[in-house]
Amino acid sequence: MLNKKTNLTGRQKAAVFLIAVGSEVSSEIFKHLREDEIEQITFEIARLDKITPEDKEKVLVEFNELMMAQEFISNGGIDFARGLLEKALGNQKAIDIINRLTSSLQVRPFDFIRRTDPQHLLNFIQNEHPQTIALILSYLDPQKASNILSNLPHTIQAEVAKRIATMDRVSPDVLREVERVLERKLSTLASEDYTSAGGIDSVVEILNLVDRGTEKTIIEALEEEDPELAEEIKKRMFVFEDIVLLDDRAIQKVMREVDNSDLAKALKSVDTEVQEKIFKNMSKRAANLLREDMDFMGPIRIKDVEDAQQKIVNIIRKLEDAGEIVVARAGEDELVM
Structure with a gap:
């Protein structure tokens, strides 16, 4: 008896399946996939070295089970499918198949819409047919759906709510077609009108x-x-890390205004370049003492680090306003000494 699981990823299983069914069937399947999906699976096919007969059989068995479950779900829903699978394959096997299938289905319908900004989505769907709006809202989480429903034109709110309430099972083919059309329209609108x-x-x-x-x-x-x-x-x-833009003389002037405790905290989370810029503008003894302070204080809260860094940034800004230091900026003439 075959092991229930393989170590193959989903894409690798798809690649194995297409190899197993042959090029003619595979080419027909490719006609129903998006370009990015074809590219990903083709890449996996190219990467596959040797496929063991056992792995090939596992993939084909799994495909057959999932197709069987999908057909049962389409005909009578999850509970109906679970009942038939239990009779055919046993309780645990039925649970495994249903869980695998439903988890993969959960991310499919209107996934691109769930990732869309709510205001953008509202502007996009409010001119669609109430049935289409109802279909979309039924696949969103209740919080997001309620926000969009509340902001739809009053003239269609009740109609959309009614259609959601009376909606029955939707054919996977219809779902895919609606999703395909909407995704194309939404991507066109996004590129034309909604650049952040x-x-x-x-x-x-x-x-x-x-x-x-x-x-x-x-x-x-x-x-x-x-x-x-x-x-x-x-x-x-001016963020703290920008201190590396200051010349050495400016850094030394800033250091004379800064509390050593704040400086030790401020340097805790920055990269080596920033630390070395500070250390090289201190005496060897002062730099060693600062390193010891940093080691001695151990882990500290991010907020304390940020507060210390902000204090130093404020000192830099104050010295710049007073004309005592110069912060290099693009667009300004360089000084010629």
Whole structure:
């Protein structure tokens, strides 16, 4: 009797199955797969070295069992399929097959929609037929589905709810066709109309590249209009790791303002390049003492590290505002000494 399991992955099993059924049948199967699926399985076929007769038989038996279960489910649902499989193969075997099949089916219908931004999804489906909307919502988790239903036009909310309530089994072929059409439409819309833009990270990236005068003018104006936003932007503009951009003289000036305990904490989680930049701008004795402090304090909370780093960043910003140090930025003229 064959072992129930093989060490093959799902894609490897698909490759073994296609080899076993021959090129003619395989080419027909490929007509029903997406290009990326064909590419992945072809890659696995190319990678397969030798297939043992035992592995081939296991894959074919598993395929036959899953097809049998799929047909039973389509005809009468999970419970009906489980009952027939128990009679044919025994209780434990039936449970194994149903679990395997349902777990693979759970990620299939409208998986691309579950990964879509809710607002994007709402804009996309609200002009679809109520039956299509009902079908989509029935495959989303209840929280996401309820949010979308609440934001649909009032004129169709009740109709969609009614269609969800009265929906019966849906043919896998119909599901696949609806899914294929919707995925194509959604990907077209996404590429044309829904490119992400803006946000704090975007403005930080821009401000980090402008000259200091322009940056200062913009930040001061934002501080007047929206102090919280201005503060959030300032926090992100110069991160602690950017200290490597300072020249040695600037780092030495910063070090004179920094508490040793804060410096030890701030250096705990950074890479070697940042640590060495600091150490080389200290005396050998001071650098050794700092290393000892870092070792002695042991593990510390991430929040404590970030707070210490922020204190040092604030000192750097204060010294820059006072004109005592220069933070290199793109777009500014280099100094000629």
